[in-house]
Amino acid sequence: MKKPHILVLGAGFAGIEFCKRIDGERFDVTLVDRQNHHLFQPLLYQVASSGLAVPEIAQPIRTILSGKKGLQILMDEAVGIDLRAKKVELRRQTIQYDYLLLAFGAVTGYFGNNQWARHAPGLKTVKDATRIRQSILYAYEQAETCEDDLEQRRLLTTVVIGGGPTGVELAGAFAELARHSLARDFSNVDPERSKVILIEAGDRVLGHMDKRMSEAALRQLRALGVDVRLNTRVENIDEGVVEIEGERIEAANILWGAGVEAHPLTRTLGVELSRGGKILVESDLSVPGFDEVFALGDIVDLVDAKGVRVPGVSPAAMQMAKHVASCFNGGCFEKTPAERKAFTYWDKGTMATIGRSKAVAEVKSFRMRGFIAWLAWLFVHLVFLIGFRNKVVVLFQWAYSYLTYRKGARIIHSAEDLDNPSVSKENDPLPRVGE
Amino acid sequence: MKKPHILVLGAGFAGIEFCKRIDGERFDVTLVDRQNHHLFQPLLYQVASSGLAVPEIAQPIRTILSGKKGLQILMDEAVGIDLRAKKVELRRQTIQYDYLLLAFGAVTGYFGNNQWARHAPGLKTVKDATRIRQSILYAYEQAETCEDDLEQRRLLTTVVIGGGPTGVELAGAFAELARHSLARDFSNVDPERSKVILIEAGDRVLGHMDKRMSEAALRQLRALGVDVRLNTRVENIDEGVVEIEGERIEAANILWGAGVEAHPLTRTLGVELSRGGKILVESDLSVPGFDEVFALGDIVDLVDAKGVRVPGVSPAAMQMAKHVASCFNGGCFEKTPAERKAFTYWDKGTMATIGRSKAVAEVKSFRMRGFIAWLAWLFVHLVFLIGFRNKVVVLFQWAYSYLTYRKGARIIHSAEDLDNPSVSKENDPLPRVGE
Numbered sequence: 100m101k102k103p104h105i106l107v108l109g110a111g112f113a114g115i116e117f118c119k120r121i122d123g124e125r126f127d128v129t130l131v132d133r134q135n136h137h138l139f140q141p142l143l144y145q146v147a148s149s150g151l152a153v154p155e156i157a158q159p160i161r162t163i164l165s166g167k168k169g170l171q172i173l174m175d176e177a178v179g180i181d182l183r184a185k186k187v188e189l190r191r192q193t194i195q196y197d198y199l200l201l202a203f204g205a206v207t208g209y210f211g212n213n214q215w216a217r218h219a220p221g222l223k224t225v226k227d228a229t230r231i232r233q234s235i236l237y238a239y240e241q242a243e244t245c246e247d248d249l250e251q252r253r254l255l256t257t258v259v260i261g262g263g264p265t266g267v268e269l270a271g272a273f274a275e276l277a278r279h280s281l282a283r284d285f286s287n288v289d290p291e292r293s294k295v296i297l298i299e300a301g302d303r304v305l306g307h308m309d310k311r312m313s314e315a316a317l318r319q320l321r322a323l324g325v326d327v328r329l330n331t332r333v334e335n336i337d338e339g340v341v342e343i344e345g346e347r348i349e350a351a352n353i354l355w356g357a358g359v360e361a362h363p364l365t366r367t368l369g370v371e372l373s374r375g376g377k378i379l380v381e382s383d384l385s386v387p388g389f390d391e392v393f394a395l396g397d398i399v400d401l402v403d404a405k406g407v408r409v410p411g412v413s414p415a416a417m418q419m420a421k422h423v424a425s426c427f428n429g430g431c432f433e434k435t436p437a438e439r440k441a442f443t444y445w446d447k448g449t450m451a452t453i454g455r456s457k458a459v460a461e462v463k464s465f466r467m468r469g470f471i472a473w474l475a476w477l478f479v480h481l482v483f484l485i486g487f488r489n490k491v492v493v494l495f496q497w498a499y500s501y502l503t504y505r506k507g508a509r510i511i512h513s514a515e516d517l518d519n520p521s522v523s524k525e526n527d528p529l530p531r532v533g534e
Numbered sequence: 535m536k537k538p539h540i541l542v543l544g545a546g547f548a549g550i551e552f553c554k555r556i557d558g559e560r561f562d563v564t565l566v567d568r569q570n571h572h573l574f575q576p577l578l579y580q581v582a583s584s585g586l587a588v589p590e591i592a593q594p595i596r597t598i599l600s601g602k603k604g605l606q607i608l609m610d611e612a613v614g615i616d617l618r619a620k621k622v623e624l625r626r627q628t629i630q631y632d633y634l635l636l637a638f639g640a641v642t643g644y645f646g647n648n649q650w651a652r653h654a655p656g657l658k659t660v661k662d663a664t665r666i667r668q669s670i671l672y673a674y675e676q677a678e679t680c681e682d683d684l685e686q687r688r689l690l691t692t693v694v695i696g697g698g699p700t701g702v703e704l705a706g707a708f709a710e711l712a713r714h715s716l717a718r719d720f721s722n723v724d725p726e727r728s729k730v731i732l733i734e735a736g737d738r739v740l741g742h743m744d745k746r747m748s749e750a751a752l753r754q755l756r757a758l759g760v761d762v763r764l765n766t767r768v769e770n771i772d773e774g775v776v777e778i779e780g781e782r783i784e785a786a787n788i789l790w791g792a793g794v795e796a797h798p799l800t801r802t803l804g805v806e807l808s809r810g811g812k813i814l815v816e817s818d819l820s821v822p823g824f825d826e827v828f829a830l831g832d833i834v835d836l837v838d839a840k841g842v843r844v845p846g847v848s849p850a851a852m853q854m855a856k857h858v859a860s861c862f863n864g865g866c867f868e869k870t871p872a873e874r875k876a877f878t879y880w881d882k883g884t885m886a887t888i889g890r891s892k893a894v895a896e897v898k899s900f901r902m903r904g905f906i907a908w909l910a911w912l913f914v915h916l917v918f919l920i921g922f923r924n925k926v927v928v929l930f931q932w933a934y935s936y937l938t939y940r941k942g943a944r945i946i947h948s949a950e951d952l953d954n955p956s957v958s959k960e961n962d963p964l965p966r967v968g969e
Contacts, residue, residue: 135675135946152587154943161719162940171721174675174946191679225947240570240609244626284596286606488934488942492927499923505597507923508589511570511609512660 102127102169105427106187106196108177109203110137110160113395113416115485117200120424123168129196131189133176135159138225139484141413142493144265146228148272149236149280149506153225155493158486177203180368182389198391198432200423201365201378205397205411208360208375215336219258219355222265231354233511235273236281238351240511243285255293256350258341260333261357262299263306264451267316269356270297271453274323279504296326296348298333298341300357305451305459307410312459315468319457333357359411361398373400382441384423390436395419404441413483414447452476455501537562537604540862541622541629543612544637545572545595548830548851550920552635555859558603564631566624568611570594573660574919576848577928579700581663583707584671584715584941588660590928593921612638615803617824633826633867635858636800636813640832640846643795643810650771654693654790657700666789668946670708671716673786674728675946678720690728691785693776695768696792697734698741699886702751704791705732706888709758714939731761731783733768733776735792740886740894742845747894750903754892768792794846796833808835817876819858825871830854839876848918849882887911890936 103126107114110132118130136157145151160172179188186195207221220227235257242254255277259270274295282290297304297320303313304320304327320327328343335342340349361376370386371379377400378386384399386392396416401409409415422442426432431439448462450472458472467475477497481490496507538561542549545567553565571592580586595607614623621630642656655662670692677689690712694705709730717725732739732755738748739755739762755762763778770777775784796811805821806814812835813821819834821827831851836844844850857877861867866874883897885907893908895901902910912932916925931942 135671135944152589153947154587154945157945159719159944162944165718173679174672175679229947236570237609244608244610283600284594488931488940491930491934495926495930496923499926505923509570509594509597510589510592512588512664 103197104129104195105198105200106194107131107200107202108180108187109201109396110134110172111140111202111204111396111416112413113202113204113420114200115160115163116417116420117202117395117424118164118167118170120421120428122428123170125169126427127169127171129171129173129194130160130164131173131175131177131187131194132160133174135161135174137163137485139489140223141480142484143222143225143228144268144272146225146508147222147231147269148276149232149509150272150500151493151496152508153229155489155496156484157225158489163485177364180364182368182370182386182392185391198393198427199389200393200395201368201386201398202395202416202420203362203364203398205359206362207355208358209355210358212336215355218336218338219260219341219353221355221359222269223359229512231352232508235276235352236509236511239281239285239288241351243287251288252292252294253339253349254351255288256296256348257294257352257354258296258298258348258350259354259356260298260336260341261355262297262301262304262327262329263356264449266297266299266354266356267304267320267451267453269354270295270325270327271320271323271457274320274325275454276506278324280506280509284509294326295324296328296350298328298331298343300330300332302330304329308449308451308459309461309466312461312466312468316451316453316459319453319459319469323454323457359397365398375400381436383426383436383439384419384442385436385439391432393423395423401442403444405443407444407446409442409444412449415444418442418445450476450479455504538632539564539630540633540635541631542566542635542637543615543622544639544831545569545607546575546637546639546831546851547848548637548639548855549635550595550598551852551855552637552830552859553599553602553605555856555863557863558605560604561862562604562606564606564608564629565595565599566608566610566612566622566629567595568609570596570609572598572920574924575658576915577919578657578660578663579703579707581660581943582657582666582704583711584667584944585707585935586928586931587943588664590924590931591919592660593924598920612799615799617803617805617821617827620826633828633862634824635828635830636803636821636833637830637851637855638797638799638833640794641797642790643793644790645793647771650790653771653773654695654776654788656790656794657704658794664947666787667943670711670787671944671946674716674720674723676786678722686723687727687729688774688784689786690723691731691783692729692787692789693731693733693783693785694789694791695733695771695776696790697732697736697739697762697764698791699884701732701734701789701791702739702755702886702888704789705730705760705762706755706758706892709755709760710889711941713759715941715944719944729761730759731763731785733763733766733778735765735767737765739764743884743886743894744896744901747896747901747903751886751888751894754888754894754904758889758892794832800833810835816871818861818871818874819854819877820871820874826867828858830858836877839878842879842881844877844879847884850879853877853879885911885914890939 105128107130139156142156175189209215238254245251277293305313365376378394397411450460452458456470458476460467460472540563542565574591577591610624644650673689680686712728740748800811813829832846885895887893891905893911894903895907
């Protein structure tokens with residue numbers, strides 16, 4: 100008898116976890132991702148801030164799921180999904196499915212101001228991270244020979260928009276990079292001139308954590324020299340300029356950490372979406388009206404059985420994958436959504452690192468800050484980073500950076516990429532790579 | 535009193551070595567490179583074959599020369615050199631010099647067939663290496679879903695042109711990658727179908743070494759399954775096709791390891807050049823007619839005082855740099871070229887690695903092959919790799935690959951680069967990175 104065919108779109112935390120747990124004897128599974136690797140997103144900001152190399156936080160999907168029965172992996176991209184005909188159009192073929200899992204995650208979102216994307220890149224992909232890294236390192240290289248005072252200040256200014264975990268981690272990492280690593284490298288750049296400004300619309304950073312944690316993070320950021328502006332709304336972003344009420348900030352680098360939204364494919368499904376393009380799933384994570392279709396991870400909008408709105412974080416994505424895999428393995432896919440077990444999110448806690456020995460963490464009512472939170476952060480991220488090789492290399496890179504105050508990946512791979520005006524604003528003919 | 539100003543163009547082995555050795559108390563030195571990092575070229579083929587990440591073989595120039603007196607480092611590119619006016623035009627400024635050191639190295643050379651460059655990339659830059667890596671990994675991804683027998687064979691075929699060290703190392707590394715690392719990852723790809731063909735016009739590989747070494751290398755390559763074609767001249771290269779006498783080889787990846795030539799800037803100097811654009815320097819490495827201009831490294835054509843033609847290898851570049859730095863530090867720059875000490879090359883030996891436990895090495899009349907040569911190769915490359923951090927990480931990556939038969943950097947960073955027809959021939963719309 101032919102086994103039922105499950106098609107999984109996306110090899111992020113949810114897609115990988117589902118494929119690990121699904122019973123390959125009973126189902127044929129096809130996993131599709133545009134990339135050949137799974138990316139450990141929580142450390143991507145360290146690639147952007149020159150701490151780690153890309154392969155150190157990426158693992159080939161085929162390696163992670165090596166030897167899994169009944170699984171086929173395709174490097175391809177979904178371009179059209181027809182829920183009624185139960186088929187998905189990829190770039191290179193069209194696939195029929197019995198069950199579909201939508202797990203293609205989030206993209207950087209600009210709350211309707213998509214024209215800002217060119218001037219203020221977000222941090223969701225490898226390309227984002229390497230571009231940001233190169234653009235910031237290159238601005239320092241230019242500052243080194245810049246004779247104009249104002250222009251040099253502009254080159255050394257980085258604005259980070261959004262005081263959530265991404266914004267806080269980026270701002271902290273860049274402040275450290277500027278203060279320790281780069282300051283020693285350049286002779287004409289005064290570290291005092293380099294400036295990181297963090298802009299947050301609300302009245303505190305890390306708004307999803309306890310107030311005391313927000314205050315601790317704010318102190319830690321300020322101790323690193325980050326200029327944190329709370330209650331500050333961005334009015335406009337243009338090439339090298341952020342406009343806030345009453346001020347125009349000129350900055351060579353502007354980074355967007357203020358929001359994400361669901362992958363635009365959700366808008367083509369013809370199902371009801373919430374703000375940000377997320378899918379309003381049933382309690383069992385199925386898509387309303389399509390009992391054989393489930394959504395997992397960052398594209399899901401759900402208030403769970405306990406009344407908690409499930410956040411867009413990797414533990415939630417993995418828990419959803421586990422939930423749906425158990426559903427399949429237990430045969431519940433034959434039941435109606437209402438008969439199936441409802442998903443409940445188990446909050447493992449939340450943490451953010453601000454810099455060397457600086458972090459905040461909370462697990463239920465237990466809170467940590469400073470060095471101990473930072474150690475906990477390191478430990479948790481090493482444990483979840485996939486692959487023994489990567490764990491060892493990343494641990495070594497961290498230890499070395501800790502001891503020397505140096506970041507190891509201060510490499511401008513490919514200066515020609517900087518030509519792209521969304522990251523670099525120089526009209527300057529840029530050095531080409533190689534030849 | 536103003537110190538004499540030495541301008542150094544290029545931060546390869548020669549440029550870095552010179553800057554380390556020059557007396558910064560007596561000279562002002564400006565070092566210019568298009569990149570912000572020094573690249574350890576001898577390991578670049580391991581980036582191409584998925585063994586290492588780029589930052590692991592690159593080190594920021596500013597870090598290497600950190601604290602050096604009298605040194606200014608510019609990330610910029612020479613676009614015009616006027617030897618008579620003693621000035622160099624960079625992209626962002628023009629610099630006057632008292633003494634000039636030309637050390638900008640070699641580029642891939644096609645012996646007048648520059649139209650082949652699009653179809654058969656060489657391996658000189660980071661971009662070359664990451665493109666080759668991605669193109670080969672991507673061909674395997676395509677082969678996995680390919681239903682057409684001939685097309686699958688084409689996707690799994692890699693042709694390496696040139697049986698010198700670069701060609702031999704690339705061919706060996708790709709044969710290993712295909713046989714061990716990739717074979718296990720794919721379910722529809724038969725490892726037996728994957729093919730690496732090495733084409734050499736002469737009657738042996740590694741023609742610069744002893745005949746017995748060439749034979750050992752040939753045996754080692756064949757043991758890895760490489761199809762070595764000796765006495766075979768390439769007649770034409772087109773998109774995905776190499777034409778040799780009586781045969782048309784179709785291959786998804788064609789790599790050029792058959793030759794390099796001096797950087798094209800040498801042709802603008804108005805001095806006498808040899809074949810391949812190299813500068814015919816005086817015995818002291820100065821440029822004929824310009825006592826204050828020296829050339830170092832791969833752009834030099836010289837038969838030294840002992841009658842040895844100096845090869846284009848990193849030890850020669852470093853020895854030249856040392857020679858010229860001593861000349862400056864000892865005041866000999868005030869003498870005429872004929873009065874200055876002549877350069878003599880000290881041949882430290884030569885080695886090439888073919889794969890896991892396979893290598894050849896010769897030092898004068900002492901020869902090694904197999905495992906012992908391979909250990910010697912590992913040791914020498916670790917010693918010369920710049921930076922303690924990189925040494926440790928690379929050693930670990932090698933040990934891990936040795937134990938697991940897996941290469942750690944099998945990452946397609948940015949599939950959109952593959953759109954470039956010089957590396958990929960697919961007209962296929964390629965998966966974009968991110969979003």
